[in-house]
Amino acid sequence: MKKQFQRFRVRSLSAVVALAFVANAAWAVDPFTVKDIRVEGLQRVEPGTVFASLPFRVGEQYNDEKGxxxxxxxxxxxxxxxxxxETVGDVLVVIVEERPTVADVExxxxxxxxxxxxxxxxxxIGLTEGRPYxxxxxxxxxQExxxxxxxxxxxxxxxVTTVTPIERNRVNLTFTVTEGEPAKIKEIxxxxxxxxxxxTLKGLFDLDTGGMLSFYTKSDRYSRTKLNADLETLRSYYLSRGFLEFRIDSTQVAISPDKQTISITVNVSEGERFAVSGVRLEGNYLGKQDEFKTLVTIRPGEPYNADQVAQTTKAFTDYFGRFGYAFAQVEARPEVDRVNNRVAFVIVADPSRRAYVRRINIGGNNxxxxxxxxxxxxxxxxxxxxxDRIKxxxxxxxxxxxxxxxNVETSDVPGAPDQVxxxxxxxxxxxxxxxVGAGFSSAEKLALSxxxxxxxxxxxxxxxxxEVNTSKYNRTLSLSTVNPYFTPDGISRTLDAYYRSSKPYEDQGGNYELVTTGASVRFGVPFSEVDTVFFGAGLERTQIKPGTNIPAAYLAYAARVGFTSQALPLTVGWARDDRDSALAPTSGRFQRLGTEWGIAGDARYLRANYQVQQYVPLSKQFTLALNGEAGWGKGLSGLPYPVFKNFYSGGLGSVRGFEQGTLGPRDVTGSVIGGPKKFTLNAEVLTPFPGAGNDKSLRLFGxxxxxxxxxxxxxxxxxxxxSSVGFGVSWISPIGPLRLAVAHPIRKFAGDRIQKLQFQIGTSF
Known part of the structure; x- marks a missing residue:
């Protein structure tokens, strides 16, 4: 009877007992041969998932270790x-309780x-709808x-995390957040x-104690990452001004008991100011030591400058790279004379081995x-x-x-020391x-582009x-496409088709207009890595539609050529652009020269336009931007210069403070007709908006x-x-670049039309 009871008794091993007390003989199970395996408690999990995880099968022996x-x-x-x-005789029963699945996360x-x-x-991290909770x-x-x-x-x-059980062994997860107010930097x-x-030193920091634009820049919100960046800026400031042994001893960040204000204290040791006493080269310079010497920017007699040292070592490394030495090692070793506060540098170079590029891998371009x-x-x-070619x-x-x-990174090729x-x-x-662009004036009221x-x-x-322009006086519809690699050699092709209806500014109710339709093709040929020359040709038809108050100059041109003119213009141009940024440049130069030659048709003329822009960084905060533009045109073959090719000035892109296109010669009727000669000069000083720190996305300019x-x-x-003076705001906003300017004419003449406010905004998709 006792043996029969032992045969049919339920031998149970719970998970906790099995893990904690498996060594205890009271819970031990005598080994036996498994005749069957049953699984109980499954709802969504397939039985096969359980059977596949068991370390034994039917017909095999079961023991406590396998359990x-x-x-x-x-x-x-x-x-x-x-x-x-659990065991019932020679049958093993696997009893499971499934985890609930996540139905929703809110x-x-x-x-x-x-x-x-x-x-x-x-x-x-695996916490989502349909996954086990x-x-x-x-x-x-x-915690994250x-x-x-x-x-x-x-x-x-x-x-606070709330778990709400619902039907079918599921749960809803709700993370309830009480954000509170952000802790603001009270003092630095x-x-x-x-x-x-x-x-002066605090002015180097992007973090500050706040200003009127802190709601946008969030510069008064503490961030460890931002503080580390500011500390590196501080260190660089000292090291570039002779303080060779400058160090930051400690940084304390204290938060108030109510967690609303933060105080930051930075303890520094400046050390003595050192001057450079000399520079010498040691190591292997491939027999080009004189060439390397020309790359040295460290100047003996001047204060120690860590930037110059870094520039020199980088220039050496880059120069080695020109000859294929991808693994060159260059070290500037200081020899410090603390008695006289002088330091000499020994630049030691080891070109290592020459290498060639095995493969170029590209990633991130989805x-x-x-x-x-x-x-x-x-x-x-x-x-x-x-x-050089890689850069x-x-x-x-x-x-x-x-x-x-x-980013371009170099990686070694395993087993090939001469390849990267x-x-x-x-x-x-x-x-x-x-x-979208808009402008206000007494003549047009509101013009949209x-x-x-x-x-x-x-x-x-x-x-x-x-491009579409709905201006009362200048309407435009143009289509353009550019293939920058029309040929494998990098020759670009531009196709343009356009319709322009132009009506010069006037207030006397005239209804004459110029209507120009045309198409053109232009090719850009790269003559160097920075210079491109453009060649093109087009077909153009211009119609002068008579109306009331039509200028006498238009009638005089029509009397010579006719109210409708066809032209075959050839274009030749050149461009060079080495600015550091096209959106918010702080250094570099942009130049553009364009010429147009009407060689056939009713309009014979030569037209040229040259523009140059220069950006000069005055400091970390201030940038000087200069712009100059000159235009010139002349009639050929005894024909007058086409009035519809005249230059116009005033407003956005030229002289702000005056209505768009209203400067220049006027007809006897008082209408502005433009002219074949144009000159424009602009100067701007740009700086981060007060209270915006060093943020260049929001800038004030005069x-x-x-x-x-x-x-x-x-x-x-x-x-x-x-001429005019003024100020404005440039903002690279979340919906695109915005530029607003308020101008005041300081030299104007009788009859000039004034436009003091202009803005432009765009968006991206």
Whole structure:
């Protein structure tokens, strides 16, 4: 009877008991051969998932060690809240309790972060709809959410996780957030400075105690990342001014008991100021020591400058790269004379081994085709490594304007010490733009302009554009497309088709107009890495539609040529652009020269226009921008210069403070007719908006404009220039670039039309 009871008794091993007391003989199970395995408690999990995890099968022997392994394996699946093994005779029963699945995840009160972004982050760690609920993952998500709020300076943020069971063994997760107010930086102190004032050093920081634009810049919100960047700026400031042994001893960040204010204290030791006593070269310089000496920017007799040292070592490394030495090592070793506060530098170079590029790998271009990036490369696969060509390739890709970031990294090839791979990583940005412009004046009231452009259509690198202008006096519809690699050699092709209806400004109710329709093709030939020459031809038809108050100049031209003119203009141009940014440049120069020659048809003329822009960084905060433009035109073959090819000036892009296109010669009727000669000069000083720190996306600028348009027989004199001064705001806003200017004419003449306010805004998609 006792033996029969032992045979049919239920031998139970719970998970906890099995894990904690398997060694206890009281819970031991005598080994036996398994005749059958049953699984109980399954709802959604397939039985096969359980059977596949068991370390034994029917017909095999079962013992306590295998039972413990089975429990561990089933728990490791993450699908069960509880697992038990029971034996009924020679039958093993696996009893499981499934974890509930997540039905929905919701966030309440989370305004600082986008809810979809938060759900995506939870999905990446396995906490999402349809997955088993795991309390440890929920706790991890809650702590991570709190950490993210701390990074946003919201130290008082509280997160409460609510788990609500619903039918069919499911749960709803709700993260309820009480964000509170962000902790603001109350004070920043720098202790130990002697050579520079505290205000000067604090001015280097992006973090500050706030201003009237802190709601936008958030510069008064503490961030450890931003503070580290500011400390590096501080260190660089001292090291570039002779303080060789400058160090930051400590940084204290104290938060108030109510978690609303933060105090930052930076303790520094300046050390003595050192001057450079000399520079000498040691090591292997490939027999080109004299050439390397020309690259040295460290100047003996001047204060020590860490930037000059870094520039010199980088220049050496880059120069080695020109000859294929991708692994060159250059070290500037200081020899310090603390008695006289002088330092000498020994630049030691080891070119190491020469290498060639095995493969160029491109990543991050989800939309842009590989060939669009590869065709900009001047470093080729299976050729010697050339640092200059790699840098040029990187810059050419960046200048495409399709990417936020472009990085080129060199990696070794395992087993091939003389080979490297180039890994190009890009971060794409929106290349389509929708731009709207508006202007107010007493003549037009409100004029709107509209354009849609796609710089990288379908990822091909081609440009497509449509422009519409609804101005009362100037209406435009134009279509344009550019293929930058019409030929494999990099010759570009531009196709344009346009319709323009132009009616010069006047207030007397005239209804005459100029209507121009045409099409053109233009090719751009790269003559160097920075210079492009353009050649093109077009067909153009211009009609002068008579009406009341038509200027006498138009009637005189029509009397010679007719009210309708056909022309075959040839165009030749040149452009060079080495600005550091097309959107918010701070250095570099842009030049453009365009000529147009009407060689056939009713209109015979020569027209030229030259523009140059120069950007000069005055300091970290201030940039000087200069612009000059000159235009000239003349009739050929005894025919008058076409009045519809006249230059106009005034308003946006020329002399602000005057209505668009109203400067220059006037007809006897008082209408502005433009002229064949134009001169414009502009100067701007740009600086981050007060309270915006060093943020260049929001800038304040002051400007001085001068210029005018002249008739064919008029003499160009500075005394007839119109000029204005003013200020404005440039903002790279979330919906696109915005530029607003208020101008005041300081030199004007009787009859000039004034326009003091102008703005332009765009958006991206």
């Amino acid at each position: 413990l392994a089975a429990i561990r394996a089933l728990f490791a699946l993450g699908l069960f809240k509880d697992v038990r093994l 966030f309440v009160g989370a305004r600082e972060f986008d809810k979809d972004a938060l759900k995506k982050a939870l999905r990446e 795991d309390q440890s993952l929920a706790d991890r998500a809650e 959410l709190k950490r993210q709020y701390i990074n946003k300076s919201l130290y008082g943020a509280e997160v 102190h720098i202790v130990g400075n002697k050579a520079f004032s505290e205000s 939309r842009t085709r590989d060939e669009v990036i590869r065709r900009e490369f001047r470093q080729f696969e299976s050729s010697w490594y050339d640092g 040029l390739s990187r810059d050419r890709i960046d200048r495409l304007g399709y990417f936020k970031e472009v 791979d180039l890994n190009v990583s890009v971060v794409e940005k929106p290349t389509g733009s929708l731009q 509209f354009s849609v452009k796609q710089e990288n259509a379908f990822g091909t690198g081609n440009y497509l554009g449509v 400007f001085v404009d001068a210029g005018n348009v002249y008739g064919e027989n008029e003499k160009v004199t500075l005394s007839t220039f119109r």
